[in-house]
Each structure stands twice: as C-alpha cells, then as structure tokens.
Amino acid sequence: MKLLKPGDPCPCCGRPIKEGLPTEKILLLSYIAEGIALAKAGQGMGDEKKEGQ
Numbered sequence: 001m002k003l004l005k006p007g008d009p010c011p012c013c014g015r016p017i018k019e020g021l022p023t024e025k026i027l028l029l030s031y032i033a034e035g036i037a038l039a040k041a042g043q044g045m046g047d048e049k050k051e052g053q
C-alpha cells in the first residue's frame with residue numbers, strides 16, 4: 001500500500017492534501033485510496049470475464 005503524503009491528491013475530493021494533517025488521517029486517506037484502486041482493478045477483471053463468454 002502506498003502511503004499518501006502532503007501534496008498528493010486526496011482520494012475523496014482530488015485536492016492536494018494539506019501539510020500538518022495528523023498521521024491517523026493520512027493513514028485513513030491512504031486506506032481509502034487503496035480500496036478505490038482495488039475496486040477499479042476488480043471491475044477490470046470482471047470485464048475480461050464477460051468478453052470471454
């Protein structure tokens with residue numbers, strides 16, 4: 001999992017993450033970003049199955 005840092009885009013709104021955000025919030029945003037990435041990857045795998053049918 002990639003940990004986000006200040007300046008990276010927020011997975012929720014897309015704006016840059018502000019400097020000074022508590023570590024817990026950075027970890028939460030990183031976790032959300034990872035979940036979004038996994039969901040997108042899973043959707044892509046589902047499309048391949050449909051094409052092969």
